[in-house]
Amino acid sequence: MHDQPERVRSRGDLLLATLSVGLPVAIYNLLLVLTGTALLRAALRRALPGRSWTWVAGLGAGAAYFAVVTVHFDVYRYFRDGIDLGVAKDLGGGSLGRALAFVRAELMGLLPLVLSAVAGGVAWIFLCRRFGRRISGGLGGSGAGRRFGTARGILLANVMVVLLPGAALAVSDRLERTLGKVEAHRLYRVPLAYLTDFDGDGFGLMTRPFDHAPFDGSRHPYARDIPGNGIDENGVGGDLPRAEARPPMEAWDGRRLERKNVLLVVLETARYDLLDAVVDGQPVMPALAAMPGQRLRVISHFAFTGPAICGIFNGTISDAEEGTSLIDRFRAFGYATGVFSGQPEDHADIARRTGMDRADVRWDASLMPAERMYAGADLNSLVVPGHLPVGELAKWIGTLGDRRFFAYLNLQEMHFPYDSKKIPATLLDEPIPRSEITEANRDWLLRTYWNAARRVDTVLGMAIETLRASGRLEETLVLVVGDHGEELFHHGYLGHGVNISHEQNETFLKLVNGTIDAPEGPIGHSDIGRVIHNALARDPADRMPIGGPVLAIVGGPVAPRQIGLFDATGLRKYDFSKDAWTREDGPGGEPRRMDEDPAVIHAWESYALAASR
Ligand SMILES: [Zn+2]
16 A cells, blocks of 8 residues: 555546645635734724724735745745854854855745745735725625624634634545645634643644543653553553663773774765666666675664764664763774764754764864855755865874774765765766756656765775775774665655655665674664674674664654654554554565554654653
8 A cells, every 4th residue: 555645646636636725725814814804903993993994904914914924834944944144154254245145045045935925915005005995895885795794704704714624634634634734724723623632631633643532631642651551641552561672782891892993984865775776787886885894774763864873873763862972982992083074063963962072083064164065054055075074084094193093974975956066977967956856857866866876985985095095994994874765756755754664764884894793684873883892892792782673763752753663574664643554565665554563652652761761
């Protein structure tokens, strides 16, 4: 069963979708402006009696409506990902003029929106001035106007429209979810959602997931399941028999580990299939594919950069946990520690959380804003080409003499939109432009992504060559691991972190100059520290246990939208908002419906209990 509720398949579906969504939206908006007009008119009459304020009120309500919709719906969405003038100002070297140059791309993108909002407002003012009196007079004189134009009529209409979200939900969850993207719908949903939350726990008959215990405030979909009390507090998976949280990573004994250098390379957005991908008869990543070493399947618990890097460094699944950073572990062993990153590691507070700010040397993209690969002012898009951090790494290694090192290298070329003027086009003539990235252009998109991967491979080859040239390659444990995968429309999505799947969550690890006992299934990012430990352990008896089902989450750890478990048999997944169970047999597989699996729920419940302690 293909789980793609957002997709429309035929022309009939399209018509039905347009009607079922467009009609309520039109009703909502008309009534909102009408109600605003009536309220404003009443207020004006009271404050400044003696005139008919109808058209002035209509003008005000309409203009306010335009402003609210524009600001809330579009500008907010546009800036949500964190444009920050303070950050931009720092990038511009403290000069506001240069800072504005950095954000110009963003502002230019907003220009059409601002212009159309201004044009809409001006047109509204013109229409009100020209026809306002006549329309309000005409409407007031008509039968319908007399009936519904009164305060009581407008109140009645509002009461009826408040019931509309309930009706939409009765038709289908999918319709309600689609309408939920409209501001007016969310506004008109509030009264009914409040009234059907009988026990006041924030969940009711109108929420998704809905409240399975509507009259018990201690039981709702994200209530903590207290182990072994016979009560299923959150209504999924039955009562948690006992919490089985994974213990935190064991202490490392430096005397029992080989004193090898460690080079940890993290590849931004590395799909699980990159090492096997072939283009024109050649591997997409020839240097990496040719390196002798052990390959492991790796799952990104959240399929987002921040939690992934923190998980790799600290052995954690989410930010809700604390862990010991690899930086601190190797500093304690007397290693030199260095950070060389194509991304700004302050992004998502990574540097502080991972102890990177305690490394001997920290070089990241924020030091070279002019070399950025993409336009855009948010910290997220400030990423620089990989040869820069590799060059810094090479310089640093040259200064170390006999000292052992732990180095972290981060390469960003495979970040969306997979192309920049700084990435040479070697695998195709013309990389796909951002505006052409659609499902219909999947092949072109994939080829563009591979082109970026080839560039990463070339840069990675330079880093390996540096080690070889300095005579250190043999004595260096090298790990190359992705921070998460990337879905290129396989299940209808583009990107990562929004829908648990092998495409979005699975990546790979290549381990060079060291081996571990590979588990049967994939490992999580939280096990990468154990991989390093075990690869360095002199005595096999010291190896830590690695493996077991890997937990994946979309949303927060305590109130997720989806949870899943990956193991050798594939993915088992529960979607809270759709109350749907699906499984996938492996990478490239299609989701199929499955029965409830308490093991998935219990793994998450155990984790949520431990993480929120
Ligand atoms: Zn990432």
